[in-house]
Amino acid sequence: METAIKTTKLQRTHKRKPRVVVTYAMLVFFAIVALMPLYYLIITSMKDLTEASTQATMFPHSFALFENIQFVLSHPDYNVIRMFLNTMFIFVMKTLGTVITCSMAGYAFAMYKFPGKKIIFFILLSTMMIPGEILGIPIYEFMVNAGLKEIAYIPLWIGSWFATDVFMIFLFRQFFQTVPKPLIEAARMDGYGELQIFFKIVLPLNVPVVVTVILLYFVGTYNDLYGPALYISDKSNWVMANSISIFENLFQSGSSSYLVPWNYVSVASLIAIIPVILLFSLMQKKFLQSVAGVGIKG
Amino acid sequence: MTAKLYKPTFKQNFHRNYKYFLLFGTIAIIGFFLFYLYPIIRTFILSLTDKTIFDPSANYVGLENYMYALKSDPLFARSINQSLIFAIFSGVFVLITSLMLAMLLNSKVKFIGVFRTIYFLPFIIPSFAVGAVYKNFFNPSTGLINRLLEFLGVVNPPLWYISPNSALLTMIIISSFGFGVKMLVFLAALQNIPQEYYEVAELEGANKAQQFFKITLPLISPMLFFNIILITIDGLRSFSLAFVMGNGQGWPSNSTLLFPIYMFMTAFNMPFRLGYAAAMAWIFFLIILALTGINFLLSKFYVQKDVTLT
Numbered sequence A: 001m002e003t004a005i006k007t008t009k010l011q012r013t014h015k016r017k018p019r020v021v022v023t024y025a026m027l028v029f030f031a032i033v034a035l036m037p038l039y040y041l042i043i044t045s046m047k048d049l050t051e052a053s054t055q056a057t058m059f060p061h062s063f064a065l066f067e068n069i070q071f072v073l074s075h076p077d078y079n080v081i082r083m084f085l086n087t088m089f090i091f092v093m094k095t096l097g098t099v100i101t102c103s104m105a106g107y108a109f110a111m112y113k114f115p116g117k118k119i120i121f122f123i124l125l126s127t128m129m130i131p132g133e134i135l136g137i138p139i140y141e142f143m144v145n146a147g148l149k150e151i152a153y154i155p156l157w158i159g160s161w162f163a164t165d166v167f168m169i170f171l172f173r174q175f176f177q178t179v180p181k182p183l184i185e186a187a188r189m190d191g192y193g194e195l196q197i198f199f200k201i202v203l204p205l206n207v208p209v210v211v212t213v214i215l216l217y218f219v220g221t222y223n224d225l226y227g228p229a230l231y232i233s234d235k236s237n238w239v240m241a242n243s244i245s246i247f248e249n250l251f252q253s254g255s256s257s258y259l260v261p262w263n264y265v266s267v268a269s270l271i272a273i274i275p276v277i278l279l280f281s282l283m284q285k286k287f288l289q290s291v292a293g294v295g296i297k298g
Numbered sequence B: 001m002t003a004k005l006y007k008p009t010f011k012q013n014f015h016r017n018y019k020y021f022l023l024f025g026t027i028a029i030i031g032f033f034l035f036y037l038y039p040i041i042r043t044f045i046l047s048l049t050d051k052t053i054f055d056p057s058a059n060y061v062g063l064e065n066y067m068y069a070l071k072s073d074p075l076f077a078r079s080i081n082q083s084l085i086f087a088i089f090s091g092v093f094v095l096i097t098s099l100m101l102a103m104l105l106n107s108k109v110k111f112i113g114v115f116r117t118i119y120f121l122p123f124i125i126p127s128f129a130v131g132a133v134y135k136n137f138f139n140p141s142t143g144l145i146n147r148l149l150e151f152l153g154v155v156n157p158p159l160w161y162i163s164p165n166s167a168l169l170t171m172i173i174i175s176s177f178g179f180g181v182k183m184l185v186f187l188a189a190l191q192n193i194p195q196e197y198y199e200v201a202e203l204e205g206a207n208k209a210q211q212f213f214k215i216t217l218p219l220i221s222p223m224l225f226f227n228i229i230l231i232t233i234d235g236l237r238s239f240s241l242a243f244v245m246g247n248g249q250g251w252p253s254n255s256t257l258l259f260p261i262y263m264f265m266t267a268f269n270m271p272f273r274l275g276y277a278a279a280m281a282w283i284f285f286l287i288i289l290a291l292t293g294i295n296f297l298l299s300k301f302y303v304q305k306d307v308t309l310t
Helices: A002-046 A049-054 A065-074 A080-111 A117-129 A132-145 A154-162 A166-176 A181-189 A194-205 A207-223 A226-231 A240-248 A262-297 B010-047 B064-072 B074-105 B112-124 B127-137 B144-151 B167-175 B180-191 B195-203 B208-237 B240-245 B259-268 B274-302
Strands: none
Touching: A002 A065, A002 A262, A002 B074, A002 B112, A002 B127, A049 A262, A065 A262, A080 A117, A080 A154, A080 A166, A080 A194, A080 A207, A080 A240, A080 B010, A117 A166, A117 B010, A117 B208, A117 B274, A132 A154, A132 A226, A132 B010, A132 B259, A132 B274, A154 A226, A154 B010, A166 A207, A181 A194, A194 A207, A194 B010, A207 A240, A207 A262, A226 B240, A226 B259, A240 A262, A240 B127, A262 B112, A262 B127, B010 B274, B064 B074, B064 B274, B074 B112, B074 B167, B074 B180, B074 B208, B074 B259, B074 B274, B112 B180, B127 B144, B127 B167, B127 B240, B167 B240, B180 B208, B195 B208, B208 B274, B240 B259, B259 B274
16 A cells, blocks of 8 residues: 555656656746736836837837936926825725724624624625716715715725725624634633724734735725816826826827837836835735635635 | 633623724724725716716706717727626636746645745736836837847847737736735635645546646635625726826727726726716726626636635
8 A cells, every 4th residue: 555655656756757857937928928917117217208209129228217207206296195095095994994994894793793784784795796887976976975985095095984895894794704603702701892902912913904905995095087087187186007108108199109119107106116016025925815815714 | 810800791892892893993984985885986976977077067967978888889898898898808817827827836845835925926016117117018119028139030020018909918918927926825724724635646647737627626615705805806807007008098099908007097087977977987886796796696606615715
C-alpha cells in the first residue's frame, strides 16, 4: 500500500515538470498584459510633446519627464492638492459612514434571531439588483430643490450614512457570523452593553473587512465619474477624476484640436494613481485575506 | 457556567433579540425607505409626467413617455441595444478571463503572491486613467495596437474607437480588463476545494478537462452564479468607461452611447427632461429584473444544490 502511494507521488512529480513550465509561461504572459498599461503610462510621461502625441514608441526616444511634470503642475486649472483633498473628503465621509452603519446592520443580521429576519434580509439584498439609474433622478431632484446640490459634496456621501451599500452589509454579516458566541456571552456577563460589545470587541476583531471597505471605497471614489459629473460644476470643487480631462482637452480649442498631449495626460494619470498604489501596497495583505475569507466563511 | 443560572424564556429572548436588532438595524431600514423605496416610487410618478427640473408645474401624461421611448425614440432603442451587446460580450470575456486567471493563480508554484499582486493592478488603476492609456493604445495612426498589426502585415488595420463601426468593440475589449474582484471571488472559491478530490481523480485516470468539468465547475457554481449576476448588472450599468471613450455623449455618432449615458444626457443636460428619463429608467429596470429572473431560473441547471453561498 505504502509503496503504491510512493510510486504515484513519484510519477506525479515527474509528470509535473513540463506543466510547471507552462504555468509559469502563462503567469508571466498575463503579468505582462496586466502591467502593460502602467508601463505605457510611465514611458509616455517621459516623452516630449511631439513624440508622445505622434508616435507610439515602446521605448522613449526623448526624455522630458521633468519638463512634463513642471508643465502639468504649473497649469492654472491643475490645482492637484485641492483636487486630492476634495477627493479625500468625499472618500472619508463615504467610508466612515459605510463602516459604521453597514457594520451595524451586518451585525444585526448576524447576531439576533427572530421570525421574519430572513425576509427582511432578502428584501435588503435584492436592492443590489436595482440600477442606480432609477434611483438617481429623485435624489437629484431633492438635492436641487433642497439647495444641497453643491454644499460639501453632500449628495455624494449622504447615502453612505444610511447603510445603503448592501454588498457591504452582506460582507460584514459573513464575517460577524464567525465571531464565537461564548465571547459575546462572556462580555454580557461582564456587564458590557450591546453597543459596547460591538464597538469594543466585535469590530476590532474584524479589521480585514474594514480594510476591504477602505480599499474598495478608495478605488471607487477615484473611479466615480457619474457623481462628480452630476453634482460638481465649480472648478474649485473639482476632484481627481477631473484632473485628467484638463490635459486631454488642452488643445481642443486650437487649430490642432485632434492632437492629444499624451505626455501631460500620462503625468496627470500617474500623479492620480500614486496614492492608490501606496494604499494598496500598505493594505493588500489584509485585503486579500478578507476576500479569501468571504469564500471560506461563505 | 453562570449562564445556566438564568435562562430567558422564549418570549423574553424574542423581545430582547428584536430590540437589539432594531438598535443595530434601524438605520439600514430607514436607508432602505429613503434611498431605495422612495426613489423608485417617485421615479414611477415622474415617469407619468412631462416634468423638467426647473418647471414647477408638471402635467400628467399617462403612459405617453413609455410609448414614446418604446416606439419613436431611435436613440433609446439603440442605447438599450448597445448596452445589451456590451453587457453580454464584455460579460462573457470578463467571466472567462477572471476564471482562467483565478485558476492560474491557484496553481501551487513559487512567487505566486507576486503574481497575485500584479494581476490585481489593473483593478486599482482608476478607469479614467486607464481610459486615457487605452485611447493611446488604440489610436489608429499612432497607437501601439495598429503598429503591431501593421508589423504583422495587416494592410487596413481597424480604426478602433475613432470609427462608429468598431468603437463598441474597442470598449468591449478594454472592459475585459475589469476582472479584479471577480477573479478574487473565484480564487477564494477555488482555494476551498479540497486538494484530495483532484488527487483521487488523477489516481482514477481523469484528465484535466474531466477534472475541470466534474470537480471544479460544480464546486464553484454558487460563485459562478454570484459573479454572473454581478457581471450582468455591471455591464448594463457601465458608465465611466463609456463616458471617457465617448467624450460623455456616445461619440463617434452614438456608437458608444450606452443606456446610462443616454439617460444621463436626457435627465441632467438641458432641458432636464426628468419625466421622460424616469420612464426610460423604469423600462431599463424591468429589463434588468427580467434578466436577473432568467439567470435565477437557469441557475437551477448549473448551480450545485449542496454547495451554498450563504
